[in-house]
Amino acid sequence: MIKTLLVGSGSVGALKPSNIDSMATKNIFTHAHAIKNNPAFELIGIVDKDINKAKKACVKWGVSNYYSDVKEVKEEIDLAVCAVDTKYHAAVMIDLISLKPKRIICEKPCTENLDAFLLVNRLCVEYGIILDVNYNRYFIPELERLQRLLSFSEIQNINVRYCRGFKRDGCHALAFLCGFLGKFKDATFFLTLKQILDNEDDSTISVMLRFEKCDNVIFQGCDGNNFSIFEITILTNNEKISITSHSKYINYSVAKKTEFGNFKALEEVEYKLKTGLNNYLVNLYDSIAKGEVNGTKFIAEDVHIIYKYLGI
Numbered sequence: 021m022i023k024t025l026l027v028g029s030g031s032v033g034a035l036k037p038s039n040i041d042s043m044a045t046k047n048i049f050t051h052a053h054a055i056k057n058n059p060a061f062e063l064i065g066i067v068d069k070d071i072n073k074a075k076k077a078c079v080k081w082g083v084s085n086y087y088s089d090v091k092e093v094k095e096e097i098d099l100a101v102c103a104v105d106t107k108y109h110a111a112v113m114i115d116l117i118s119l120k121p122k123r124i125i126c127e128k129p130c131t132e133n134l135d136a137f138l139l140v141n142r143l144c145v146e147y148g149i150i151l152d153v154n155y156n157r158y159f160i161p162e163l164e165r166l167q168r169l170l171s172f173s174e175i176q177n178i179n180v181r182y183c184r185g186f187k188r189d190g191c192h193a194l195a196f197l198c199g200f201l202g203k204f205k206d207a208t209f210f211l212t213l214k215q216i217l218d219n220e221d222d223s224t225i226s227v228m229l230r231f232e233k234c235d236n237v238i239f240q241g242c243d244g245n246n247f248s249i250f251e252i253t254i255l256t257n258n259e260k261i262s263i264t265s266h267s268k269y270i271n272y273s274v275a276k277k278t279e280f281g282n283f284k285a286l287e288e289v290e291y292k293l294k295t296g297l298n299n300y301l302v303n304l305y306d307s308i309a310k311g312e313v314n315g316t317k318f319i320a321e322d323v324h325i326i327y328k329y330l331g332i
C-alpha cells in the first residue's frame with residue numbers, strides 16, 4: 021500500500037459539494053476521492069491549516085488522522101499530495117520534503133514563480149524524491165498520444181481560446197503545447213482583458229508566443245462571463261486538429277484533393293473522440309501506482325519560464 025498524506029482539503033483536495041464529488045458520485049473530482057478509489061493507496065492523514073476543514077474531510081473520506089500543519093505529521097509516508105493555494109506551495113513543499121516521501125504530487129502550477137520552483141525541484145532531486153505536477157492534460161491518454169504525434173509534425177499555427185485567467189485556465193493549454201513545441205523563444209502581448217477578470221492577480225490575456233517548432237501560437241482571451249470556453253486548434257501541413265469543449269472532444273480534419281478544383285480542402289475523418297477529462301485524477305493515481313515517471317516537472321519549469329518572460 022502506498023501510504024499517502026494529503027495537504028489541502030479544499031476544492032481540488034477533498035471538499036467539493038457532495039452532489040459533485042463523494043463516494044456516491046461516478047465522477048472523481050478530488051484527490052481524496054481518487055486516492056480512496058484506488059486500492060494501491062492508503063490515505064493515512066489529511067492536513068489543512070483550517071483544522072475544521074481537515075476534520076470535515078477526514079469524516080467525509082473515512083480517514084483517522086487530521087492535522088493543521090505538516091510539521092505535526094510523524095508517520096512515515098510514501099507519497100505526499102500538495103493541494104494548497106498556489107502561494108503556499110513552496111513553504112508546504114519544503115516541509116513535505118523533510119518528511120522524505122518517495123514521491124510528491126504538487127498541484128499546478130507548482131509554486132508561484134520560477135525561482136521557488138527551481139528551489140523545490142532541486143531539493144526533491146537532492147532527497148531523491150520524484151516530483152509530479154498535476155497538469156491534468158498529461159493524464160488523459162488520447163492527449164498524450166496526440167502530443168507524441170504532434171512532436172513529429174510540421175506545425176503551421178495554433179490558436180487557443182480560453183477564459184478565467186492565463187494562469188488558472190490558460191495554463192492547461194500552455195502546458196499541453198510545451199509538450200511538443202520545443203524551446204520557448206519570445207512573446208508579444210496584444211491585449212489584457214481587465215474588464216473580465218475572474219481573479220485579481222490573474223488576467224485573461226491575448227498573446228502571441230513563439231517556440232522552436234512554431235512561430236505562430238496565439239492565445240485569445242475570451243469573456244468568461246458570457247460563457248466558458250477552452251479550445252485549441254492546431255494546423256499542421258496537412259491537417260487541422262481541434263480539441264474542443266474543455267478537452268471533451270478531438271476532431272481531426274485531413275487535407276484531400278477536391279473533385280471540383282486544383283486545391284485541397286479539409287475533410288473530417290474522425291469526430292467526437294471522447295477523452296478522459298473526467299478521469300484525469302483516476303489516471304494520475306493509476307500511473308503513480310504503476311510507478312510510471314512522467315515529464316510534468318519539466319513542463320512546470322517551461323510554463324514558469326514563460327510566465328517570467330511575460331512578467332506575470
Ligand SMILES: NC(=O)c1ccc[n+]([C@@H]2O[C@H](COP(=O)([O-])OP(=O)(O)OC[C@H]3O[C@@H](n4cnc5c(N)ncnc54)[C@H](O)[C@@H]3O)[C@@H](O)[C@H]2O)c1
Pocket residue numbers: 027028029030031032033067068069070073088089090103104105106108112127128129154155156
Ligand atoms: N489541476 C487542476 O486542474 C486544478 C484545479 C483546481 C485547482 N488546482 C490547484 O490546486 C490548488 C488548490 O486549489 P483549490 O481550488 O483546491 O483551493 P482551495 O482554496 O479550495 O483549497 C486550498 C486549501 O488549502 C488550505 N491551506 C492553505 N495553506 C495551507 C497550509 N500552509 N497548510 C495546510 N493547508 C493549507 C486552505 O485552508 C484550503 O482548505 C491550487 O494550486 C490550484 O491552482 C488545480
